[in-house]
Amino acid sequence: MSRKSPAKPEPALHEAALEARQAEQSRDELEVWRRLAHEIDAQHLYEQVERAILSSPRTLTRSEVAEQAGVDLDRAVRLWRALGFPGADDDEAVFVEADVEALRLVTWLVENGYIDEGAETSLGRSMGRTYARLAEWEVSALWSM
Secondary structure, three states: OOOOOOOOOOHHHHHHHHHHHHHHHHHHHHHHHHHHHHHOOHHHHHHHHHHHHHOOOOOEOHHHHHHHHOOOHHHHHHHHHHHOOOOOOOOOOOEOHHHHHHHHHHHHHHHOOOOOHHHHHHHHHHHHHHHHHHHHHHHHHHHOO
């Protein structure tokens, strides 16, 4: 008497079962994230992310940054706009010490002939677009986790 070997599942059925398991896992993970979202203090999370990115508190106004860097305020504002920074009021402390160093570096590049003053704006614009795309990608990657 010969025994029949068990039939192999059809590939389509196997794929459908796999997709169903993955969908169930995704729903479970989403539920965990939803529960966590209610427990997370959004402002605290924002402050932690900002601290990690900026590495120091925002203590300087745009005038203070320009003055400490030895750069004309109009030139600094033009560069910040090219980079895509939002506008800031004169008395608003939204900058960090690294912003002073960045302006000094741009000034040094121009003064030493590595770039001309006209190119600094287009270079800033290109960098701003690149960083905006990178930020969008990072947010998308984090959101999909």
